[in-house]
Amino acid sequence: MTERYNVTEFYDGLVKHGLIVPVGVPGAFGRGAVFEDVLERFNGLISQLSAADGAEHFTFPPIISRKVLERVHYLDSFPHLCGAVYSFFGKELQAKQLAERVNGGQDWGDMLGMTEVVLNPAACYPVYPSFTGTVPAKGRLVTMLNWVYRHEPSLEPTRMQSFRVREFVRVGTPDQVVGWRDMWLQRGLTLLQSLGLPARSDVASDPFFGRSGKMLAVSQKEQKLKFEVVVPVISETDPTAVCSFNFHQEHFGTTFEIRTTDGQTANTACLGFGLERIVMALFRTHGFVPADWPAEVRKQIWG
């Protein structure tokens, strides 16, 4: 039986066509001009599709306050994925020792100390602290395009350490938030299918750490708190998640003291499009040369 999906061949094809540029560490490759063009235009389609929703637009840097990660209990669930930023706090003598270690090819990890920032693991995290207080009766709707980090080095091209997520966050009553999530689940699916991608949605769970994490994942699925849209990119049987839809209930509302006008703790939900993964799904489905893509797909992306 021929395997239509081959991880190495797909990675090599992306490199050979100049779509990505290897950099010596897994999951941190550069993106070429054609890859970026598809990514920006797909992001533009999302903006068009949601223009009438009137979301507020923000951009956050790839780093966030370490306190945010601590307050949302990220380290309880995903310690293995975190990326904390360390720097050098010493004086002349230590600096000399550090340089000697580095240039002598020795370990130097114990010579740095933790800073007040960490890499942002989820595009929506930096915005929640700014919601503290009472949101308007219609709630809040925010969109962002941020770089996120996950420490999961892999040669599998869709599993990146650093990638961009186009995210939307809704704050309000449970009805407002869940209705909005359901609307976007259908909208996202329709958008991806209209680009010729064999996308489908499914209940999903987060990659919680360890044995207790397995129970958290089961509970998350039972409560249908997370949905994903998946597309086969490197495997037919294990399709790649390209969009994620998360209902947080009162998790962030409680942590950051966000209230609705009736005095209740606000509910939140977020959804994110994994932009690099969607671009890769397009190259996997339609081929490495956009000029050869189906006319209707080209028309939708390039107008």
Add this chain to the structure above:
Amino acid sequence: MTERYNVTEFYDGLVKHGLIVPVGVPGAFGRGAVFEDVLERFNGLISQLSAADGAEHFTFPPIISRKVLERVHYLDSFPHLCGAVYSFFGKELQAKQLAERVNGGQDWGDMLGMTEVVLNPAACYPVYPSFTGTVPAKGRLVTMLNWVYRHEPSLEPTRMQSFRVREFVRVGTPDQVVGWRDMWLQRGLTLLQSLGLPARSDVASDPFFGRSGKMLAVSQKEQKLKFEVVVPVISETDPTAVCSFNFHQEHFGTTFEIRTTDGQTANTACLGFGLERIVMALFRTHGFVPADWPAEVRKQIWG
């Protein structure tokens, strides 16, 4: 005597007008929609201005291989500015201890280990390893827009931990590289002055660490290896560097074995526009409300 330039007032003005969003740590604020619009349009002006140059376009993530930082001797000169990424490598028991420390408000910096990636401190770094080999007779010209990191937390808004640089890199013979640098120095100055900014250029030096760093800075200035374009943003007497032009001689050519067609080690130069700083210079010079900016500036930015 009235100080026209006031750091706190400028920061507060940016926040009050929704141009930036505080996040609890210095130099990591979010950017609002109007701020981003100006930034993207200024970046578009650079693209227009350089379109005929035919640069190859890449995008790199905010992280790069730690080996690149080690090989270019970044830690010798700027240990205090580095940002290395640490993550958790333990099993169940250590994960439990980590969570207890985090949730108990105790230090947890010693529970993580160094990964193979660091934050990218200069937009051009990730591209040099891809030049290894012999460049064409006309050399190479590359452009990128990357997020960079510097560990220098400050309440002064132009001194950010994380910001974007629109960068160009030229590889070739010394004449090719220096001629190109000189052309861009004038081009960058003209562009900024055409936007009503009181920009001027000057010989400059990098913020090398420690006592020996002072000598490196003097030598760099004597050899005129670095120029900056500066604009008053938070001080008249200490204007802010918004563009940087660096001639590396054979530094990267030697490190990454880059050659010209005559078999010589290639020379390189790079130049970068500090996008957030230029946007701030525009708000400082023309006011916090773009609708009130001079008509000729508005026309150039929004067409």
